[in-house]
Amino acid sequence: xxxxxxxxxxxxxxxxxxxxxxxxxxxxxxxxxxxxxxxxxxxxxxxxxxxxxxxxxxxxxxxxxxxxxxxxxxxxxxxxxxxxxxxxxxxxxxxxxxxxxxxxxxxxxxxxxxxxxxxxxxxxxxxxxxxxxxxxxxxxxxxxxxxxxxxxxxxxxxxxxxxxxxxxxxxxxxxxxxxxxxxxxxxxxxxxxxxxxxxxxxxxxxxxxxxxxxxxxxxxxxxxxxxxxxxxxxxxxxxxxxxxxxxxxxxxxxxxxxxxxxxxxxxxxxxxxxxxxxxxxxxxxxxxxxxxxxxxxxxxxxxxxxxxxxxxxxxxxxxxxxxxxxxxxxxxxxxxxxxxxxxxxxxxxxxxxxxxxxxxxxxxxxxxxxxxxxxxxxxxxxxxxxxxxxxxxxxxxxxxxxxxxxxxxxxxxxxxxxxxxxxxxxxxxxxxxxxxxxxxxxxxxxxxxxxxxxxxxxxxxxxxxxxxxxxxxxxxxxxxxxxxxxxxxxx
Numbered sequence: 001x002x003x004x005x006x007x008x009x010x011x012x013x014x015x016x017x018x019x020x021x022x023x024x025x026x027x028x029x030x031x032x033x034x035x036x037x038x039x040x041x042x043x044x045x046x047x048x049x050x051x052x053x054x055x056x057x058x059x060x061x062x063x064x065x066x067x068x069x070x071x072x073x074x075x076x077x078x079x080x081x082x083x084x085x086x087x088x089x090x091x092x093x094x095x096x097x098x099x100x101x102x103x104x105x106x107x108x109x110x111x112x113x114x115x116x117x118x119x120x121x122x123x124x125x126x127x128x129x130x131x132x133x134x135x136x137x138x139x140x141x142x143x144x145x146x147x148x149x150x151x152x153x154x155x156x157x158x159x160x161x162x163x164x165x166x167x168x169x170x171x172x173x174x175x176x177x178x179x180x181x182x183x184x185x186x187x188x189x190x191x192x193x194x195x196x197x198x199x200x201x202x203x204x205x206x207x208x209x210x211x212x213x214x215x216x217x218x219x220x221x222x223x224x225x226x227x228x229x230x231x232x233x234x235x236x237x238x239x240x241x242x243x244x245x246x247x248x249x250x251x252x253x254x255x256x257x258x259x260x261x262x263x264x265x266x267x268x269x270x271x272x273x274x275x276x277x278x279x280x281x282x283x284x285x286x287x288x289x290x291x292x293x294x295x296x297x298x299x300x301x302x303x304x305x306x307x308x309x310x311x312x313x314x315x316x317x318x319x320x321x322x323x324x325x326x327x328x329x330x331x332x333x334x335x336x337x338x339x340x341x342x343x344x345x346x347x348x349x350x351x352x353x354x355x356x357x358x359x360x361x362x363x364x365x366x367x368x369x370x371x372x373x374x375x376x377x378x379x380x381x382x383x384x385x386x387x388x389x390x391x392x393x394x395x396x397x398x399x400x401x402x403x404x405x406x407x408x409x410x411x412x413x414x415x416x417x418x419x420x421x422x423x424x425x426x427x428x429x430x431x432x433x434x435x436x437x438x439x440x441x442x443x444x445x446x447x448x449x450x451x452x453x454x455x456x457x458x459x460x461x462x463x464x465x466x467x468x469x470x471x472x473x474x475x476x477x478x479x480x481x482x483x484x485x486x487x488x489x490x491x
Contacts, residue, residue: 001421003371003395005412008428009405011366014319016400017279018063021312021357022121024284024326026070027104028096028333029295035331035339036112037104043343047108049115052344056337057116057330060350061357064166065118066283066326067109071095073171074127074179078137081105082156095179106140107153110162119166121283121326124198126170126191126210127180135197138167142202166324168208168283169194169226172236174218184218188225195229208232208281208324213253214261223268223278232281232323235261240289244303244446247287248415249376251310252389254285258314262321279323285311286327287349288334298334300347302457302478303446309352309413309480313398316356316411319364327353345450348457351441355459355482359409359439361400371395371421395421395475405430410483414475417446422474432485436464442479 025031036057039048068076072095080089081102088102106122113120122141124134136149141164143150150161169191173182182190187210195207209230212218223233235257239250258280265278287304291297308327315322331337336350373391396413408430414421440460448456464473467485475481 001372001394001416001419003369003421003423004426005395005397005410005423006368006426006428007365007399007408007430009365009401009430010428013317013364013366015362016316016319016360016364017323019119019324020282020315020322021061021353021360022064022066022324022326023060023062023330024066024070024328025068025330026328026333027068027072027076027093027100028070028329029297030332030339031329031335032104033101035333037108039103041341047111049112050339053331053337053339054115056344056346056350059354060336062116062118062330064121064324064326065113065116065330066121066123066168069095069123069171070284070328071171071178073123073125074173076125077129077133078106078125078140082107082140082152106137107156107158110141110164120162120164121166121168122164123168123171124194126173126187126194127178131194131197134194135201138164138198138201138205142205165204166206166208167198168210168234169230170210173210174212174216184221185225188222192225192229195226199229206231208234208283211235211261213237213257214264215257219261219264223264227265227268227272227274227278230278231276232279233261233265234281234283236284237282238284238286238288239307240287240304243376244417245374245376246378247303247307248310249378249390249392251307251314252392254282254311255314255318256389258318258321280321282315282322282325284328285325286334291334296333297338299449300349301446302348302443302448305348305352305441305457306413306415306478306480308349309356309411309441310396310415312352312356313396313411313413316360316364316398316400340452343452345452345455347450348443348448351457351459352480355439355441355480356411359482359484360411361402361407361409363401363403365399365401365408367397367399369393369395369397374415395423407484407486408432410481410485412475412481412483414477414479414481416477418477420474420476422472424470424472426470431469431487432467433488434465434467436467436486437484438462438464439482440476440479442476446478
């Protein structure tokens with residue numbers, strides 16, 4: 001098979017926000033307890049943080065971390081999770097029908113964010129929560145005055161404000177699975193009042209409205225009411241199938257949702273004459289379809305890794321629209337890192353997540369691709385029905401460069417199940433040096449998985465020695481390739 005990839009250095013799509021490589025943790029299954037936090041484990045430090053997990057998480061270069069939910073937050077009262085741990089109440093947890101010890105709360109979350117170098121992003125309870133409770137949480141985290149909740153934080157051993165900048169106004173309030181489900185207008189009016197109070201506590205915070213996918217009336221109603229108050233509008237999407245080509249095809253629903261949501265945002269901004277930016281927060285996304293009960297501990301194969309890389313390409317191709325994305329979730333629960341009491345392994349999806357965060361550069365380039373295509377058998381009843389997006393190219397590509405245009409990183413996913421693809425790569429106004437670094441994620445077949453003591457999917461490093469303004473490169477079947485090219489020293 002053959003393909004063509006053309007990159008014009010003048011065709012810049014915009015600056016990629018580092019937050020698109022973000023993550024999400026929730027009090028669900030073993031994500032927090034037994035995942036990032038395991039008191040009494042020989043693998044944990046004095047804070048209860050699993051040190052092996054810390055090392056693996058740091059490898060992902062997490063820029064922003066969303067917490068505490070997810071469905072969990074709609075029944076969570078944040079004051080249960082502060083103060084001396086032995087005095088915190090143990091509660092029934094009704095979102096996931098579990099018990100919550102509250103031993104990991106706001107202070108522990110902030111400390112974890114600092115340990116991994118991530119910006120904290122807190123989602124408030126607009127299900128069973130109150131307006132006062134939301135505003136008080138902001139005061140506890142950010143308050144600088146001689147006031148009750150700021151002093152409570154100091155009393156708990158944290159004299160300096162946390163400076164939490166990003167706050168979500170509830171989670172999936174449209175869903176019947178959500179505690180405190182609301183109609184769109186009901187939610188938006190309540191969230192508007194929460195936003196007003198939270199901003200009065202700290203005018204500098206950035207707020208995220210609870211969106212669906214841009215394809216429902218919910219999003220229009222919510223944006224019409226909340227647009228003056230928010231900086232982001234969220235989208236959640238999960239896809240997946242045991243059929244490889246359907247598994248890949250469904251991911252492109254993310255691109256459709258971006259276009260639809262962005263159009264709504266622009267329409268509302270125009271009609272209301274709003275001058276501030278409102279961008280998309282894709283603050284839950286992943287491949288998730290196998291484990292819907294019992295802890296949601298999805299085991300990922302190579303096909304899933306190709307799907308995750310396709311998601312990342314989509315986010316990189318939409319830098320103007322997407323200002324944040326948070327993979328759900330970080331450890332054990334539909335996650336790239338999987339633990340046992342004795343250790344961990346990195347799932348197949350860990351490797352594209354790590355490579356993209358490590359090697360993407362700040363500017364997104366508009367890439368032209370000519371590739372053979374595929375179609376997938378779509379169930380018309382499936383909510384990810386994608387017939388209008390068919391056919392899709394086997395090669396999915398994004399490219400980034402530095403400000404000066406002297407280095408380019410090419411991200412190529414060959415989604416063909418069996419065939420290599422020989423591609424002609426052509427640059428305009430860019431002549432790379434012959435040597436280029438290549439990182440490749442692949443495995444023996446699409447069903448390859450990783451497990452304790454067995455890693456079938458990982459990263460192989462190699463070098464290209466014949467890079468030029470026009471050159472050819474063969475992308476192996478079912479693989480992810482990250483290629484770093486650079487011009488010579490500036491004259």
